[in-house]
Amino acid sequence: MEITIYRRHIKRCSQKDDRYAPRCGCPLSGQFNWPQSTANFDGKKLKHGQNKWSLNARTWSQAQQNATKLESDLEALIQGEPARKSATVEAAVHEWLDFRSKIGLTSTKPKLMGDKLVDWCKKNDVALLTGITTERVMKFRTSLPFRTGDSSSLSVHWSVISGFFNWAVGMDHIEKTPILSGRQNKQFAIPFKKKEVVPPTKQEVEKVLATALGKVKILARLMRETGVALVDAQKVGMTFDDAQKFELSKPERLPVLEDETLIRGNRTKTGERYRVRISQSLANQLKTSGSPAFAGTYVKWREELNALLDKTGVKMTPMGSGTSGSASG
Numbered sequence: 001m002e003i004t005i006y007r008r009h010i011k012r013c014s015q016k017d018d019r020y021a022p023r024c025g026c027p028l029s030g031q032f033n034w035p036q037s038t039a040n041f042d043g044k045k046l047k048h049g050q051n052k053w054s055l056n057a058r059t060w061s062q063a064q065q066n067a068t069k070l071e072s073d074l075e076a077l078i079q080g081e082p083a084r085k086s087a088t089v090e091a092a093v094h095e096w097l098d099f100r101s102k103i104g105l106t107s108t109k110p111k112l113m114g115d116k117l118v119d120w121c122k123k124n125d126v127a128l129l130t131g132i133t134t135e136r137v138m139k140f141r142t143s144l145p146f147r148t149g150d151s152s153s154l155s156v157h158w159s160v161i162s163g164f165f166n167w168a169v170g171m172d173h174i175e176k177t178p179i180l181s182g183r184q185n186k187q188f189a190i191p192f193k194k195k196e197v198v199p200p201t202k203q204e205v206e207k208v209l210a211t212a213l214g215k216v217k218i219l220a221r222l223m224r225e226t227g228v229a230l231v232d233a234q235k236v237g238m239t240f241d242d243a244q245k246f247e248l249s250k251p252e253r254l255p256v257l258e259d260e261t262l263i264r265g266n267r268t269k270t271g272e273r274y275r276v277r278i279s280q281s282l283a284n285q286l287k288t289s290g291s292p293a294f295a296g297t298y299v300k301w302r303e304e305l306n307a308l309l310d311k312t313g314v315k316m317t318p319m320g321s322g323t324s325g326s327a328s329g
């Protein structure tokens with residue numbers, strides 16, 4: 001089977017009279033004859049006779065690559081081999097998140113990145129997972145708002161999307177991942193060099209605590225006295241049902257308030273065990289703050305603490321308010 005590649009020009013293209021224009025940038029399609037009866041393939045209808053399909057490309061090299069793959073798949077279909085089932089990007093992302101949930105994995109970042117991928121594909125007219133090429137996935141990467149250079153933010157979130165495509169390969173939704181390895185292709189790596197962390201001074205922390213009000217003040221005090229991260233401090237006093245309701249990560253690692261002032265638990269990110277005592281005054285505040293004391297999502301409380309830091313003008317992150325704590329394993 002032979003596929004003829006041609007341009008489908010937009011109306012304002014200056015080269016619209018040349019259907020084989022090499023560099024105008026209009027989308028490329030493939031024309032071919034299907035010798036068998038009408039059938040479905042990859043979510044599209046194969047008509048007996050002439051068919052014209054988009055090759056999801058704007059460069060000749062990518063179009064030739066996609067045409068070769070399409071020829072191979074159609075020849076296999078003629079020979080009676082089963083065609084790979086088609087999946088939309090949105091359906092594949094939902095299936096992936098459901099898969100993670102059923103094997104006990106959390107999906108805070110996966111859901112965030114999955115939603116971003118679905119939104120980007122909708123805006124760029126990419127419906128099927130098989131339509132995400134390396135070129136397109138790199139354009140998606142450049143659209144992401146995460147920091148680089150002195151931050152691992154983009155690298156961390158990109159590894160989540162890489163995991164999604166590896167899962168899609170394993171599930172036979174796609175033949176291979178469109179993401180090129182940064183180790184094998186250095187130009188596609190995401191380099192970063194983290195800044196040295198400078199802990200806040202005692203005076204800065206005291207300024208933050210003096211400015212805080214209500215439950216934000218109690219949460220900041222808890223992080224200060226225990227030295228645990230926000231993701232762990234928020235869970236103090238929560239039940240398993242509470243943690244699931246607010247979609248908190250690793251609800252099975254909830255800290256336990258053994259008596260009025262002793263907290264025992266495992267750090268969410270590392271699993272490291274810790275035991276720490278808090279002051280009686282803080283314990284009393286926690287006791288009268290309701291159950292759970294810090295209801296809501298992790299994002300909500302992170303935004304509350306960030307707003308507090310902006311108000312005080314102290315340059316630190318929500319993690320910083322716990323740097324002088326005394327939690328021990």
